Amino acid sequence: MSTVKLTVNGKAVSVDVEDRTLLVHLLRENLNLTGTHVGCDTSQCGACVVHVDGRAVKSCTMLAGQAAGCNVTTIEGLAKGDELHPMQAAFRDNHGLQCGYCTPGMIMSAVDIVHRHGGKLDEETVRHELEGNICRCTGYHNIVKAVLDAAGRMKVAQAAE
Amino acid sequence: MGVEGIGARVVRKEDRRFITGQGRYVDDVKMVGMSYAHFIRSPHAHAKVKGIDSAEAMKMPGVIAVLTGQQIVDDKVGNLICGWAITSKDGSPMKMGAWPAMAPETVRFVGQAVAVVIAETKNQARDAAEAVVVNYEELPAVPDIKAAIKPGAAQLHPEAPGNIVYDWHLGDEAAVKDAFSKAANVVTLDLTNNRLVPNAMEPRAAIAHYDQAEEHYTLYTTSQNPHVARLVLSAFYNIAPEHKLRVIAPDVGGGFGSKIYIYPEEMVALWASKKVGRPVKWTGDRSEAFLTDAHGRDHVSKAELAFDKDNKILGLRVKTHANFGAYMSLFSSAVPTYLYATLLSGQYVIPAIYAEVIGVYTNTTPVDAYRGAGRPEASYLIERMMETAARQLKVDPTELRKKNFITQFPYQTPVIMAYDIGDFHASIDAAMKAIDYAGFPARKAKAKADGKLRGIGISCYIEACGIAPSKAVGSLGAGVGLWESAEIRVNPVGTIEVLTGSHSHGQGHETTFCQIIAERLGVPISQVSIVHGDTDKVQFGMGTYGSRSLAVGGTAIVKAMEKVEAKAKKIAAHALEASESDIVIENGEFKVTGTDKSIALPMVALAAYTAHNLPEGMEPGLKETAFYDPTNFTFPAGAYICELEVDPGTGKTSFVNFVAADDFGRLINPMIVEGQVHGGLAQGIGQALLEGVVYDGTGQLVTASFMDYSMPRADDLPSFQLSHTTTLCPGNPLGVKGCGEAGAIGASAAVINAITDAIGNNKLEMPATPDRVWHAIHG
Amino acid sequence: MYETNYHRASSVADAAATFAKGAESKFLAGGQTLLPVMKQRLAAPTDVIDLSKVQEMIGIEVSGDTVTIKGATPHYDVAQSDAVQKAIPALANLASMIGDPAVRYRGTIGGSLANNDPAADYPAALLALGATVKTNKRSITAEDFFKGLFTTALEDGEIITAVSFPVPAKAGYAKFPNPASRFALTGVFVARTKAGDVRVAATGASQSGVMRVAPIEQALKANWAASALDSVTIPASGLLADIHGSADYRANLVKVMGQRAVTAAG
Incomplete structure (x- = not known):
């Protein structure tokens, strides 16, 4: 057992966990942040993606201890109060989700994609960059639309800030 | 339609909780x-x-x-x-x-x-x-059909000698024999419908x-x-x-049957x-x-199609072995029989059909219904046959299909199904226009000059949704009825709860079902809640599968609404001192037609519950239940055309275009319908190109994780070009047919037809992996 | 996963010392392979020593004709590095194709090499570029480093601190991904040294892990052009065969990816 101290969605937390605990389980079991999901056991589906120090990573492939001292953002921390993040709004407006299970990881990955590529995104790039996120419902068509839409919205939001 | 009524592209009510991480799945419960x-x-x-x-x-x-x-x-x-x-x-x-x-x-x-x-x-x-x-x-274990039916094979269950669950048939064997004896041409094909893992996320x-x-x-x-x-x-x-x-x-x-x-x-x-x-x-x-999780598909078939000298179909003969795995799962027995052989007529006039289906035990995971369930297998078989026939008969595949399309409805097939309505010419014409079918030869030639093999493939599917009526399925062996129920509760302040036996696991019922209410009452969907998924709350229900929720569950809601409206009109008429027959419902108000007298829904609801001034003999309350049992299946149909390129160096397939022209009857929310088609197409394409379960000779599952089972990813798929043609379903008041499985049913044949067209070799099984395609090109 | 003891190392020396104390220690770099293996309970280290925050092991240096990537540098940083893109663009390109974006943020060059998965990308680059693996104990040439599937010259407790790559005249990498895992079904790295030598390595293809491809090297020495490989035949014997690709298919891929790598190299 170890005590892991980290910041999650802006709040400092301290959790006692077995050393084998994965970050995703710390989030789900200890902090009740159940928006981050587990969809596979081979680090491929991306349902568990969160941001650690600003980078989108698979929280099922990171020990809780590795996140000590880090700044973690989960899907629950993405909106500003009632105001949805532009990526969340774009997923809703473009019907980019059906069962919703892959959605949190998909959105967290998508935000990272836009951060890295800015306004230079096109359909092919989005499809390639979503390689690490599996969705079984949407056929990705509307997810790709949503990411491209959000890229535009995030650019506008950034310009306004 | 209103802004939130039938036909409106309303964004989903349920989305907010999912995009903010507030969805509540079973593992989230403590x-x-x-x-x-x-x-x-x-x-x-x-x-x-x-x-x-x-x-x-x-x-x-x-x-x-x-x-x-x-x-x-x-x-x-x-x-x-x-x-x-x-x-x-x-x-x-x-x-x-x-x-x-x-x-x-x-x-x-x-x-x-x-x-x-x-x-x-x-x-x-x-x-x-x-x-x-x-x-x-x-x-000793038998990992596949071939091993299981070999004489002397290891036996799974003493009750099932030879590992045979059943040896079933449908159709007229003698009529088919007669048809083949008169044939000018016969087309034969061996087909494998590959086993899949549903993999809801x-x-x-x-x-x-x-x-x-x-x-x-x-x-x-x-x-x-x-x-x-x-x-x-x-x-x-x-x-x-x-x-x-x-x-x-x-x-x-996600469920997809599993x-x-x-x-x-x-x-x-x-x-x-x-x-x-x-x-x-x-x-x-x-x-x-x-x-x-119950796997899907896993058929091995031999099919023969007989044509007369004018290329009209005379008869179809099919023999299929279906792998059930080690045990008979809940609905498994119906999948390769009543959900498969009954659809073998496709969109075509086939005077005589005979199908034999042998169900086989193997030492593998049980197999049951997976998105489409029997209908993808039927559609793949008949559409691969039509393409193969066109090549053999040297006619254009669209012309051969058109020549044989059913055009008169209702149409009784020789395999139980009675198609109620459809317009197959409209679908294929729409798809051909969308993909510029006429311009394909020029595009193929240009691709050839660039070193790419380009192909085009067509698939005209028909499916039967909303499996029904209960009496008929009961006579065919079903252990349950296949109706649906709904309860509408208009609360004293006029808010509405719809309790449905359908279950949403991605389909968007919380939005679509509200739109039905909004359309009828003219109230905003924010005033309506959909309640589902809890046996303590909902009266009863048969659930969601087989693209049945709207055609069956939605109609149950309409039937309950009719009762609610009838009672509400009586209350309104009483309050307004008007005749019940003069009351119309508009924008959430009950109006006396031709006058300016009206009473708002909340006042009618309140009157129902205060019961201070109800018509003589009326019970208080405004809550009604309906159980709806359809009179027939619904028959969504459509045409998919796929254009793709194969890299001859690697055998890798890349999509150029994928068009879908579907007829689902009336669309309640076109945005959600399109999403359902996209997802279905992805699974159909996944079956054609990527997905396939492999067991080794000892029955160990080789494709046991995403490391070896190829799930379709974003860069495996194209954006889809969708369109709709419409014939309203005459069997239900909404005129709807069901859209959840169409893509998975129709897509795989279009893809394989296109690849085999591109490479000029018709011998290719699913999944058409780069390795298989490369070998099909180079031998 | 079995219970384990997690240690975060502060320096290379600290990591080595902590390693020595554990009964069955393992170094954890990005964890993108080790953690999935531990989750499947196929590895059961008593102690895992996290190298990912060891500052002296992170970074990229280009000096003269050598690119040095420190052991715990994530793939993403290599792919994005202006210096690598300028000196050996094929190497940056290769790093941009490893796994998926989330894996590239965490996965490291040292971790990938120490694992030596026969379908990993980096080994092809090391072998074709004639790189040198630097550890806390010694330097090992790429030729000597790779010892077959999941096997390397590393001794117990030895840490890859850096890899140095000589800058080639030309280099290119082409990868055909496994449709399921997205590892290399076959990946080919071609390089022409400034002295005019040609070195070609293939990953994902051979039963004995990353390999040099002599027939392609010979053809390219004579004529550095994709068309030079048209008449080359790669023997299928000794190549991997699985549900995703037969040996003869992989043999074809070695040639076709070789051609595409040459085209990419220019």
């Missing part, structure tokens, strides 16, 4: 005192269980119990059932072996549970499971709680049909009588929760999903 289950599963495809020693495991930290298959048998928990009785050609009933929830004596597929560890934490349960010693005596999970004081169980489960689960758990598995069992299916992360069935894990969790006196949670991981 209960006080919860313990955790880990199953001990057979590593062998076929073996005798000689003994289970749990002494060491019981000493390990946190272990509460180790329970075995013998105990569950001793406690008289029922064996798993198959709910549709099929009769063989010779009149004998299908032959089934027993399937206990955990195997007491014999395991018949890798992953079958033999025992379960219950512990304080999930890790402790898994740690202890490794200390349980199971002594197996390995038996949320793995299955269950939480069972036994309340000793009330002698009452609660089960949270990842189910597409919680009432059916309760019925089966109660009536067949002896868990508890229905009034002592509550089944809740909260947010469910969450219809009541699996051993739910049964064991319920049984164990009483035994250990604690809530028991089981959450499957992806590896368990690969081994234990």
